[in-house]
Amino acid sequence: MSTSAPASVQGQQLASLILSEAANARLGTGGRLPTERQLAERFGVTRSVVRHALSLLQADGLISREVGRGTFLRTLVDPIGGGASASALNDVAPADVMAVRALLEPPAMSLVAIRATARDFDAMETHLVAYDAAETFEDVEASDLELHRCLIAASHNPLLVRLYAAAEAARGGQLWGDLKRRADSPERRELYSREHRRLVAALRARDGAGAVVAMREHLDNVRANLLEGV
Numbered sequence: 439m440s441t442s443a444p445a446s447v448q449g450q451q452l453a454s455l456i457l458s459e460a461a462n463a464r465l466g467t468g469g470r471l472p473t474e475r476q477l478a479e480r481f482g483v484t485r486s487v488v489r490h491a492l493s494l495l496q497a498d499g500l501i502s503r504e505v506g507r508g509t510f511l512r513t514l515v516d517p518i519g520g521g522a523s524a525s526a527l528n529d530v531a532p533a534d535v536m537a538v539r540a541l542l543e544p545p546a547m548s549l550v551a552i553r554a555t556a557r558d559f560d561a562m563e564t565h566l567v568a569y570d571a572a573e574t575f576e577d578v579e580a581s582d583l584e585l586h587r588c589l590i591a592a593s594h595n596p597l598l599v600r601l602y603a604a605a606e607a608a609r610g611g612q613l614w615g616d617l618k619r620r621a622d623s624p625e626r627r628e629l630y631s632r633e634h635r636r637l638v639a640a641l642r643a644r645d646g647a648g649a650v651v652a653m654r655e656h657l658d659n660v661r662a663n664l665l666e667g668v
Contacts, residue, residue, distance in 0.1 A: 449490035452481060456491060460511060471509040486576035493583050497607040505561050530608040532617050536661040538605045544654040549593045551646035558592035562638050570631055575622050621663045
């Protein structure tokens, strides 16, 4: 598989290849997929591309990724109950994506502050560390996506998780990726890292109101940076 194509295109192509190989291997629901390293070696791509492909599959509800256990096939989940999938949401305008995220994510933090478990907080810390250690744009974006997904999952509300999956799927679009790449800078990465840690600290303190404010301010900054000049 060529590595000269844009990362978003590579990710979409690799996602299809991963599913095809899983089908050929007759993996059923709950079957374990190869590791990121094995997939990267198998298809001749970077681990950043593998992470992006797996993120697309997870947004479509086709796999689950469990910290410390691996990546598993799961039954297809329609995130909004109307047949929409990540591929069908790729052309949603980034402003619309951010509007929906602003409706869902800040209020959800009050629920996360109550329901998050020690295992959830361990997973959040893992994603915080991965975000800070990321060097490429693809790694930063994948780590950010995983952290926000982890935060919503910590609500332990299946309906909220499915609703959020639709907004998350729209992040796989070319327009979103182009704008996010253009808005990327070391200074903004550092800002977002501080905001992420402030948010998680509020959740650890079971400060729901503080976590709501932290998430709202973070998304306001992301939206302003993403859409400036548009």
